[in-house]
Amino acid sequence: MKHFIIIGPPGAGKGTQAKLIVEKHNLRHISTGDLLRAEIKADTKLGRKIKAIIDDGNLVPDEMVLKMIKSVITKNPHVSGFIFDGFPRTTIQASDFDSHLKSLGMDVNGVISIIISDDIVKDRIHHRAMIEDRKDDMNDEIIQNRIATYHAKTEPLIDYYKNQGKYHEIDGNGTIEEIFTTISTLIERLSK
């Protein structure tokens, strides 16, 4: 079973690319943002707690996300692989995930990092705010908090995966199709 991770700042295009990748490479898409938003939509007690955190642009607790991820993996024993979008977002999530995969005799196959400037990220999120109804996309202060959180909490994953020889950078400034072609070629190479 293959495990690919796509990381990048909010608005970098992770979700867009992940959806294209699953179609072509027969992988299952796991977006922690989508899983969390589904919990919010269900309007459970947990969902309401999560909503308050996400609306402020903060990260939900590691244990919560890890539990969700492990449950999806357990429920899909027959898929050929996964593409994780929005996970891991902290080094704690990454190292716990590594231990979990190891206990199942598996491994992360590759990490694809979309590189894009903070200014372009802000433009893209403003654009997305007009299309999708996401409260966390509508307020500049919250967007800024998410970008700062990315630099502080998620960027350390770059070194974490570089040390494992699994890190691959992609320029996020091209068109959707250009970026997809680059990622596809990379996934094919890493799948061999």
Ligand code: ADP
């Ligand atoms: P974006 O990448 O544009 O920020 P996501 O849909 O990936 O959008 O995430 C939306 C929000 O969900 C994040 O700002 C964060 O609050 C929460 N979230 C998503 N994934 C994680 C994660 N792995 N750990 C903690 N919080 C997460």
